[in-house]
Amino acid sequence: MTSKGPEGEHPSVTLFRKYLRIRTVQPKPDYGSNPTLSSILLNSHMDVVPVFKEHWSHDPFEAFKDSEGYIYARGAQDMKCVSIQYLEAVRRLKGEGHHFPRTIHMTFVPDEEVGGHQGMELFVQQPEFQALRAGFALDEGLANPTDAFTVFYSERSPWWVRVTSTGRPGHGSRFIEDTAAEKLHKVVTSILTFREKERQRLQSNPHLKEGAVTSVNLTKLEGGVAYNVVPATMSASFDFRVAPDVDLKAFEEQLQGWCQAAGEGVTFEFAQKWTKPRVTPTDDSNPWWKAFSRACKDMNLTLEPEIFPAATDSRYLRAVGVPALGFSPMNRTPVLLHDHDERLHEAVFLRGVDIYTRLLSALASVPTLPGDS
Ligand SMILES: CSCC[C@H](NC=O)C(=O)O
Ligand SMILES: [Zn+2]
Ligand SMILES: [Zn+2]
Incomplete structure (x- = not known):
């Protein structure tokens, strides 16, 4: 038996039809992507901070989901949610057959919670990092208890x-x-x-x-x-x-x-x-900001640009010249990182996947910039 796609079509036929829609017409064939352009880097850290188990309503490593849909776990906000949201958004885009001019890279790094000295601080100095040719990065932000989303353009x-x-x-x-x-x-x-x-x-x-x-x-x-x-x-x-x-x-x-x-x-x-604080511009002089904020506007999201009060791996990226925004798409959510009962509602998590799907399409489609070779 062959499996059928959502509309009852054989998946091989669906793939064939997607390929046919790419306009690879000579003399100017659109091959879909342009590897000479700088890439989009989606960064997240894998480590989490310790827990005081006795203060938790549920085992912090069980990822218990209550009857209302709240998922309790260390890392639910900081920042395992974002890692999976990146993956799911990319999976969705690939599944839908999208191709973008810019490559999207994902990094899952260690040791952010203890300063990133064996993690991102070291990584940005390696040839492997240079080889990614990152032009712009997304990294973690914070939840926002209101309807708005906070986005961080610098750090203390x-x-x-x-x-x-x-x-x-x-x-x-x-x-x-x-x-x-x-x-x-x-x-x-x-x-x-x-x-x-x-x-x-x-x-x-x-x-x-x-x-x-x-x-x-x-x-x-x-x-x-x-x-x-x-x-x-x-x-x-x-x-x-x-x-x-x-x-x-x-x-x-x-x-x-x-x-x-x-x-x-x-x-x-x-x-x-830390002696190299950097600010990623949040006006239309910055094409990455333009694409990011435009995509948010199209989704009717209200953004609150702020300076991150603590430190994240974004500081290492910005210091080597990669503009970065700290963004964890969690609105209507109390800030519970490093706290007891860290939790995230599944609906907020899922909406985050939708948000990244749109954001990534916009960012990976930013046209050629002066810095792109
Ligand atoms: C000085 S490195 C410490 C990094 C740490 N990051 C997350 O909490 C922080 O305390 O901000
Ligand atoms: Zn974090
Ligand atoms: Zn943290």
Whole structure:
């Protein structure tokens, strides 16, 4: 028996008819694609963050679907949804027999959640990456609880800073001068004062979104050996997320200034220091944005362009000159990445496949650009 297509036609006949529709007429045959054009890169990371199983309503690795259609799992939003949506959209386009001028590549990379140092950071330096000839990339975004979809055109730079303070040790019963703790306290106060200023700046200006200001959190305090021993060294660790418009040299000098003002023997070191923030233009000067936003408009989707508040692999792509947008098509969905009970409604997931299908057609059809060889 031969299987029949949706309209009862033999699939071989359907394929034959699709081939006939491609206008390969001499003297200007349309072979469908143009491998000299730069490609579209669809990136997603495979790793997920750890879970606190006891806080979950369902096993985070079972992908339980409740009676309403919510799928619970670590990675449901960040970002296994996107990986499968890419694959399904490409499968659909291939199944429908589409051919586009530009090649679409998909990358499934490791280690994004721990900084991408053995993942995308390394990959973009390899000849295999160059060989993809990526002209534009899509990567992850965030859910949006409203009807709109958020799209990210830049990111804040992660600066993970450890401040170490050294001072005079001694017996815990005495008023010792110049202790590590009091100097560290000064630095902590300076940094938390800066934090409050940025928080206020964000709060008082409705036009500013989270990613447009610099955030910082005190995330670790270390030092000390016993109640009655004044330690000679103590440290405080901070997670800074520096807005892309900040002068990074001046910002580092500010850090230096806070440490110096606290006294002798206060130094800082970096555990992460991103210094190449890039912005992908979101106006019609950027043909990729034009195609992306146009396709969204055609689907009646409302876009909210923003700066990604944390860090993704997009920063490595943008830094090597590949314009990138961070987009996870999840509207009417609370932002639950890295949270307990991370979940996604199946209808939102499926609509995402439709959205990518349209977006990919538009992006892979962007006509020849000056940069294309
Ligand atoms: C400094 S690399 C850390 C990358 C991480 N990415 C996702 O959460 C983040 O904390 O933003
Ligand atoms: Zn992610
Ligand atoms: Zn993540």
